Amino acid sequence: MATDDQKIDLEKPLISVSKEYNPESKGKFNRDEIITEAKKQIFLAGPMMLVNLLLSLVQTISVMFVGHVGELALSGASMATSFASVTGFSLLVGMACALDTFCGQSYGAKQYHMLGIHMQRAMIVLLLASIPLACIWATAGHILELLGQDPQIAEAAGTYARYMIPSIFPFALLQCQFRFLQTQNNVVPMMLTSGITTLCHIPICWFLISKLGLGSIGAALANGISYWTNDIFLALYITLSPSCKHTWTGFSKEATHGVLKFIWLAVPSAIMVCLEIWSYEMMVLLAGLLPNPTLETSVLSISLNTNGMIYMIPLGLGSAISVRISNELGAGRPRAARLALFMAVIMVAAESAVAVAVIVLGRRIWGYCFSSEPTIVSYVSDMMLLIAVTNLADGVLSVLNGVARGCGWQKIGAIINLGSFYIIGIPLGILLAFVLHLGGKGLWTGIIAAVFAQTFFLSIITFKTNWEAEARKASARVFDTTIPVVA
Structure with missing residues (x-):
């Protein structure tokens, strides 16, 4: 298996794992x-x-139509979309994130056949x-x-939640397919299928809501x-494409x-x-x-939907650095992993600056995309300023x-998130909203505090990391089939 895998240069999708770095080299990174x-x-x-933006647009477009x-x-x-995110989608996304570690490090270690095994395991x-x-979801109204x-x-x-039930099963499969492809640097098919799906979602919503007169029920069914x-598109690609023949x-x-x-x-990944995610939805x-x-x-x-859409852009860099880090650690190249982190921070800082400018400039007209009510549009305009402040830390985060x-630090991440959001952010938001009577603005200010706290704690841990030790952990995780390695 190893001999054959080492020959796949022309068949690898898009980007191959780094070969330019010498793991033994020291000193500064060259140009x-x-x-x-x-x-x-x-x-x-x-x-x-x-991909992230298009996937988030599916539910956002449905809400826009509704x-x-x-107003009711x-x-x-x-509320149903928030409830579904809290009790379903977020859990599935979190569990699927374990594939970022398993598939990414296996690909870096050239254990290509294990990617398909990990994906099947996750699907089950x-x-x-x-x-x-x-x-x-079936009892969402009573809850x-x-x-x-x-x-x-x-x-x-x-x-609305009851008619969203058909969405949860394909969403679960989709998360596994996405991570299977992205950890082997094969992201263009995901972009194409998501683009086609989102474009088709608009006429599907129109047909079900307006033509058939199903109202909000039609929007919920359109998601599924x-x-x-x-x-279906991605399953056909994975099964038939030559680029996946060694991984599937x-x-x-x-x-x-x-x-x-x-x-x-x-x-711990789900936690x-x-x-x-729960902290954001709890605010709603x-x-x-x-x-x-x-x-x-x-x-x-x-x-929340607006912030989520904006976050899709830095989330793309987050997905990229997850792939680069896991691939390089799996391949035993800790120096390359350090360089990947350095470049990602620089690029996301530049992106955040641009995003903040766009948010501030477009804040007065964005509300019209969701409602024609002057009160809602004016309130949304004020909230956009708080969203801009949130984005300052969200990018690096x-x-x-x-x-x-x-790296497989899901347990550490869970502890940091617990402290940042549930000890700092949410209590502060409740205080500002209900005691100081700042309403929704107070709730969102609590979120801002939590995001900055989370960024601070993760920054300390990340920049004190021993990358050589992380590479050894990755090797143990890939080749040891009996002992799970959790940070």
Whole structure:
């Protein structure tokens, strides 16, 4: 196997694992190394930015269509989308992030056949996890009402969530396919299929909502149709493309043998991701307890969707650095991993500066994309300034989270997220919103504090890392099939 794999140069997709770096070399990085690494990350991050943005647009487009049905429908769809993210999508995304470590390091170590095994293993676990999550969505309306939400909004949200159940299973498969491809630097197919899916999602929403008169139910069903479409496209590519013939060798019973090993890393990975995502979504739920809950819930949800869309851009760099770090550590090149981190921080800092400028300049017109109500548009304009401040730290944070996934630091990340959001951010947000009566702006200020705290703690850990030791851990994880290595 090793002899054959070493011959695959022309068949590798897009970018091969770095060969320019000498792991024994010392001193500063030279100009050629920096330019080479920058090109690698740009060619990875560019398509991943589009993939993340396009994937997030599926649900955002649905909410936009519902916003023109009525204010109650918008509030219900917004709350249901938040509920689905808290109780389903975030958990699946987090569990799938374990593949960033397993697949990325296996690819760097040239254990190509293991990528398909890891993906199958993840699919089994995520599909099984989707069943109880779907049951929770079926009772979303009752759960939201028990949590103190407005009965009318809770009922509308419950209906929307029930019709989103067909979305959860293709979403689980899609997360596994994405990470299988991106960890082997094969990102263009993901970009193409996501683009086609998003373009098709617009007429699908129009047909179901306007032509068939299904209203918000049609928007919810459209999500599932679009996710299944994307799944089918990627499954055909993985099965038929020559670029995946060494990483996908068909279904294997071996995938069932290491399920516990996958779960061992997937659980802290899910906790790491969920603690952060839950904190954002919790703000929308808390907004339902504020005076004028319809307005506050709608604006907080719009702000959350907007921040999520903007975050897709640095998230692309985060995905790129996760791939680069895991590939280089798996290949035993710690110096190359350090260079990858250095370049990612520089590029994401430049991106954040541009993003903040765009947010500030476009803040007065963005609200019209979601509603024609002057009160909502004006409130969204004020919230955009807070989103701009959030983005100052969010960019660097996306890179640091990518490093954590690439290294297998999910347990450390979970602890940091717990402290940043649930000891600092959320209590501060509740204080500002309910005690000092700052409303939704107070809730979002708590998020800002949490993001800056998370960035600070992860920065300390990252820049004190012994990369040679991390390379040894990666080797143990790839070649030891019995002992799980969790940071």
